[in-house]
Amino acid sequence: ILEKVKEVVTPSNGAALDGKPKSDPASIEADVLQNLEFTIGAPSNKIPNGLDDKTVYRGVAASVREFLIAAFNRTQDYWRDQDPKFVYYLSAEFLMGRSLLNAVQNLELTGPLSEAIKKLGYDLEDLVDAEQNAALGNGGLGRLAACFIDSMATLDLPGWGYGIRYKYGMFKQAIDAKGYQQELPDIWLTNGNPWEIARPEITYKIGFYGTVDNFKWSPAEQVIAKAYDNPIPGYKTSTVGNLRLWEALPLCEFDLDAFNEGKYDKAVEERRKAEDISAVLYPNDATEYGKELRLKQQFFFVSASIQDVLARFKEKHAGDWALLPEKAIFQMNDTHPTIAVAELMRLLIDQEGLDWDTAWGITQKTLAFTNHTVMPEALEKWPVKVLGKLLPRHLEIIDKIDDIWKDSLKEKILAQIESEPKAAPAKAAKAAAKDGEEEEAEEDEEDPVETALAKYGIITENPWEKDAKVINMAYLAVVGSKAVNGVAAIHSEIIKDTIFKDFYEVMPEKFQNKTNGVTPRRWLAWCNPKLAALITETLGTDAWINETTLLAGLRQYADDKAFQAKWRTVKHAAKEKLSHKIKSLMGVDLPTDPLYDVQIKRIHEYKRQYLNILSLIYRYHQIKTASPEEKAEMVPRVSIFGGKAASAYYAAKKIVRLINRVGAVVNSDPDVGDLLKIVFVPDYNVDLAEVLIPGAELSQHISTAGTEASGTSNMKFAMNGCLIIGTMDGANIEIAQETGKENMFVFGMDAEDVPVWREGKRKEWKDYDPRFVKALDLIKSGTFGETEYFKDLVESISVMNDSNNDWFLVAPDFTDYMRAQDEVDKLYADQDEWTRRSILYTAGSGFFSSDRTIDQYAKEIWDVVPCKQP
Ligand code: F58
Numbered sequence: 001i002l003e004k005v006k007e008v009v010t011p012s013n014g015a016a017l018d019g020k021p022k023s024d025p026a027s028i029e030a031d032v033l034q035n036l037e038f039t040i041g042a043p044s045n046k047i048p049n050g051l052d053d054k055t056v057y058r059g060v061a062a063s064v065r066e067f068l069i070a071a072f073n074r075t076q077d078y079w080r081d082q083d084p085k086f087v088y089y090l091s092a093e094f095l096m097g098r099s100l101l102n103a104v105q106n107l108e109l110t111g112p113l114s115e116a117i118k119k120l121g122y123d124l125e126d127l128v129d130a131e132q133n134a135a136l137g138n139g140g141l142g143r144l145a146a147c148f149i150d151s152m153a154t155l156d157l158p159g160w161g162y163g164i165r166y167k168y169g170m171f172k173q174a175i176d177a178k179g180y181q182q183e184l185p186d187i188w189l190t191n192g193n194p195w196e197i198a199r200p201e202i203t204y205k206i207g208f209y210g211t212v213d214n215f216k217w218s219p220a221e222q223v224i225a226k227a228y229d230n231p232i233p234g235y236k237t238s239t240v241g242n243l244r245l246w247e248a249l250p251l252c253e254f255d256l257d258a259f260n261e262g263k264y265d266k267a268v269e270e271r272r273k274a275e276d277i278s279a280v281l282y283p284n285d286a287t288e289y290g291k292e293l294r295l296k297q298q299f300f301f302v303s304a305s306i307q308d309v310l311a312r313f314k315e316k317h318a319g320d321w322a323l324l325p326e327k328a329i330f331q332m333n334d335t336h337p338t339i340a341v342a343e344l345m346r347l348l349i350d351q352e353g354l355d356w357d358t359a360w361g362i363t364q365k366t367l368a369f370t371n372h373t374v375m376p377e378a379l380e381k382w383p384v385k386v387l388g389k390l391l392p393r394h395l396e397i398i399d400k401i402d403d404i405w406k407d408s409l410k411e412k413i414l415a416q417i418e419s420e421p422k423a424a425p426a427k428a429a430k431a432a433a434k435d436g437e438e439e440e441a442e443e444d445e446e447d448p449v450e451t452a453l454a455k456y457g458i459i460t461e462n463p464w465e466k467d468a469k470v471i472n473m474a475y476l477a478v479v480g481s482k483a484v485n486g487v488a489a490i491h492s493e494i495i496k497d498t499i500f501k502d503f504y505e506v507m508p509e510k511f512q513n514k515t516n517g518v519t520p521r522r523w524l525a526w527c528n529p530k531l532a533a534l535i536t537e538t539l540g541t542d543a544w545i546n547e548t549t550l551l552a553g554l555r556q557y558a559d560d561k562a563f564q565a566k567w568r569t570v571k572h573a574a575k576e577k578l579s580h581k582i583k584s585l586m587g588v589d590l591p592t593d594p595l596y597d598v599q600i601k602r603i604h605e606y607k608r609q610y611l612n613i614l615s616l617i618y619r620y621h622q623i624k625t626a627s628p629e630e631k632a633e634m635v636p637r638v639s640i641f642g643g644k645a646a647s648a649y650y651a652a653k654k655i656v657r658l659i660n661r662v663g664a665v666v667n668s669d670p671d672v673g674d675l676l677k678i679v680f681v682p683d684y685n686v687d688l689a690e691v692l693i694p695g696a697e698l699s700q701h702i703s704t705a706g707t708e709a710s711g712t713s714n715m716k717f718a719m720n721g722c723l724i725i726g727t728m729d730g731a732n733i734e735i736a737q738e739t740g741k742e743n744m745f746v747f748g749m750d751a752e753d754v755p756v757w758r759e760g761k762r763k764e765w766k767d768y769d770p771r772f773v774k775a776l777d778l779i780k781s782g783t784f785g786e787t788e789y790f791k792d793l794v795e796s797i798s799v800m801n802d803s804n805n806d807w808f809l810v811a812p813d814f815t816d817y818m819r820a821q822d823e824v825d826k827l828y829a830d831q832d833e834w835t836r837r838s839i840l841y842t843a844g845s846g847f848f849s850s851d852r853t854i855d856q857y858a859k860e861i862w863d864v865v866p867c868k869q870p
Pocket of ligand 1: 282
């Protein structure tokens, strides 16, 4: 019987029995055929060449999955046996994109697999397009998490990602005929997900609501978290890491009694309520219900993940809790997982019986926190009312953490005040004397100790609601963590000066910088194969794919005319691919001679797509009014936009519409011809980025200085030899350092001047650039239609009053932006110089590999070392 079973269930390449699948083309071909027939159940009369690409993709994915699982099992067995310290990357988002090509490339199977697929009558490239995008993330933060787990595996670092297996990921964006953004659900799991392994045996109970009696929490509602593992292959290593995502399920699947009473809704109510938790990526939080659901999601995945880690720890080290910080570190990706501080405390105290101090000591060594933004709306503050209702025991714990934390500061603060020169001791004495008295109206008359303590409060007054308190989750994370980091050098400085100023002053040692990075596998080697091949040929090795600092070796060829010509040829091929992609998606014909200028990122006022489109409106006006001679001098340009606006973000949605309206007018104007094309590519996502980035020649990273924490697409563009026009913001600054500031089109106010401007000059400034005024006039006069609709958008940057204040400095930065754009045009006319710079961008991009970032996290925060199978 066993022999028979082996015959039937063993993949023909012998994966399951020998532990290592056979990777020659013939074995892979046989295995794909077997998977098509037995795993997918494709009609046998159509195998091999009567099938559609989607079906063949599923058969191929099933085969690649065998390779992944074989190596995954070996890695995880080895790690279990070696018991190294692990990092657990807690993130509400992992924006993975597609997996097939990445897995095949990382596993070094591309050659034999392509050959096998060809023999079957198909093409690997076509199959790649049949895969759904795994879009379990909003933007940069989620994609960063995906790059990080790729690097962790490549560096053999014992580590797992932990998150939520959303049923619906990031909404799909459609642009309707009038230019409006429409949101459609992202139903990505319909055809199954071959890259995951369901673990019905790995489940945890997660409680909500209920009461606390003498520190004992009795939840009123419970759901099950079920694990799904997603193997993450490293490159040039046998290590395959893991991304474990949780699905929410009901304790009781179906209430048969209710059903028998004819109450179908009630019979499935519990299931529906539970499934809501892992249903949608960041549900609308405009309503009370939405808010609570979001907190539920956060607690759900955090609790399941910590319970999971503690369960494994207990298997090995039962009772030896002091060892936990030597075996595990949780990195909290922004504030979304920060309920972990209270949950780890609860599990250690209530479940494992540790005393408060021991638990707190362990917690503070086992958690670390990354901040990704200084935008106040994105720094989560949960109303005490909401959190206390959903997680009453956690509120108690947070309350106590807050008290102990403030108490611990009292002495330090008093000492600080006393050590301040002259006036300070008097103040302190006055404060001491006043103890217990009512506060004076005047601020400098207040008790300085109390005043100082108030600003450290984790639980504070709600600025938007009287007599209501909120929990500042970022503060909770800072207090509960061993390290806090920003994501680019400037950002890490800004957080020390602004949002965490007071915390930095009392514990400077906690604050670090970890400049973001991106995986050079997906974002150069795999998405731009021709450029990658040229780099490998030039450097004489492909070792740069893991050692990106080797890219610096390209510098010596930057002036070499023959090399420049080769570089231009491969860059042009990527442009052609992009042009084809846009043709197939939108039916628009784009010429490939003009400069390809790309701005792709979430649509946000601070990212200033508005500035870009205004300059294009002016460019359009110039074309319309130019003489034939002047036209002949102009540098033709294709401007490509892409990005999603949050569904409730009114201004961002108007900007999307404006771009689309301007595009419609410009592209159909016969006076313009090929001098300017403006396209908005709908549904910007990871797989589009993989075509847009290699094809771009200029990319725009033009946020108001001090607002973009880092940016990561800027790094991807730089790696692919795309020049940057940008402000001195986020990682642009470091990219300028690495590639030479003189090679970047830098413009605009810098981060120090922006607050000064906002405070002062803005009020009396009237010095609008005539070109800016002209561009706005064209919108106002109806050139692009919908004057009424665009009215408030126009006024938001041109009429100063209480609601309009051009907070992101579109008007004052416009003139310098136009100067930088003129420089762009001028330089593009000099193709040798342009190409030289392009080469220098790639050569200077080595620092921006996420391998470097992760290596720094591992050494400077996590204390996790590589653990590679011999
Ligand atoms: C981004 N944040 C930063 N947040 O804006 C960007 O500068 C940085 O490079 C990147 O993180 C990685 O560090 C970001 O993407 C989000 O997507 C939020 C997720 C939760 C809802 C609100 C947006």
